[in-house]
Amino acid sequence: MRIKANTCVVMATGGYDHNPQMILENQAVPVYVSNAAMTNTGDGQIMGAKVGAVWGNMDTNWGLPCFYGGSPEYTGELVYDFLTNDWGYYRGSAGAIVVNRQGRRFGDESSAYGVFNRAFGQYDTDILDYTNIPAFFICDDEYVSTMTLPGQAAVGDPLPDYFVQADTLQELAGKLGIDPEGLVDEVASFNEGAAVGADPTFHRGEKECNVVISAWRTAGRDLPNPVLAPLATPPFYGAVYVPGTCGTNGGLVTDENACVLTAAHEPIPGLLAVGNCSAGIFGGQYPGAGATLGAGGIMGYIGVRNALGAL
Known part of the structure; x- marks a missing residue:
């Protein structure tokens, strides 16, 4: 299915928790468990990179310790x-x-x-x-x-x-x-x-x-x-x-208006990103419960207003 966007695209595709290759290549410390949706496979990060976007905070996550059955073997598959x-x-x-x-x-x-x-x-x-x-x-x-x-x-x-x-x-x-x-x-x-x-x-x-x-x-x-x-x-x-996670914290680097940026820090026309497919606005930090929801909600509001020409 192909959908044509006449004005812009706002990406909110989530993290890359369930993409083992991306986990192995990017996470600084091994993680073994995630409660993030199984559909969080880094699609937005990959699509953005294909059009010139850069990634940020890819080595961090929204950390969550977990119990584990058996002896953990680090394969990247959470x-x-x-x-x-x-x-x-x-x-x-x-x-x-x-x-x-x-x-x-x-x-x-x-x-x-x-x-x-x-x-x-x-x-x-x-x-x-x-x-x-x-x-x-x-x-x-x-x-x-x-x-x-x-x-x-x-x-x-x-x-x-x-x-x-x-x-x-x-x-x-x-x-x-x-x-x-x-x-x-x-x-x-x-x-x-x-x-x-x-x-x-x-x-x-x-x-x-x-x-x-x-x-x-x-x-x-x-x-x-x-x-x-x-x-x-x-x-x-x-x-x-x-160590586990309730979501990865890295993705497409954006500006204060949720516009996706190139390596030269120039916006890619018509492309915005919010939530866990974008580089977390708190950097690599997790200030408290609800930080990922709050950041996603706020940047989503800003991004949509930007898309509608309200900014």
Whole structure:
């Protein structure tokens, strides 16, 4: 089917989450899961490039940590899933931590999902690999007995198959591929601070903007810090935890009126782009929930007004 546009075209075709080749060629840090529409395959970016448009922000995404079944192999083909997404409710709740293969925490688990997702990107110059990929979500039975995990409609429902259970932290580490001594030491250190509501390493619970994400889940417990509690009650539970996305953030570079630009920063006549097929107006940052919707809505309004000659 061919449609002729007499005046201009406003492209709003979304990101490139489900184009494995573009993911491998452009994303700076591996991503494994996306809840973006399966039709987000970079069509707008590719079509724009064919007429002289340039791309920007192609190495960034709207980050969203996710649980993962099995050992992640990076192929660029993202798992399409909603249930494994962690907007902060799970890792930021009291009684849970996220660690790497050495058993070490690497960030404030209560921080916003886009912020925590960036912590996966640390590169180890010794092993020539990402230190924090894969990571692992760890919690104890107190957590499981009082709060839900992904796929559970209510406490006590069966856990997803990708969760493993063990009577000791050493056994859990062995099942997940974590250094046992590192995990035991890290949990002991974490528990010491959590018992008095303190996290001297990453200051979890000290920022109000982080506390509100998950503190409501422990409203009935008497805790000195609503997002901290020791992991002390066996059995212990764990799952693979990886960087994901709710959309890629790169595409056609535009000006303030949504006009698509060439490499010389000149507008391409009659071509506009908005949303995730354009280079994100926040650069590589994710200022907060709704940023992608807000930017898409605002630039869409501006773009349409431009197309109608109202600007």
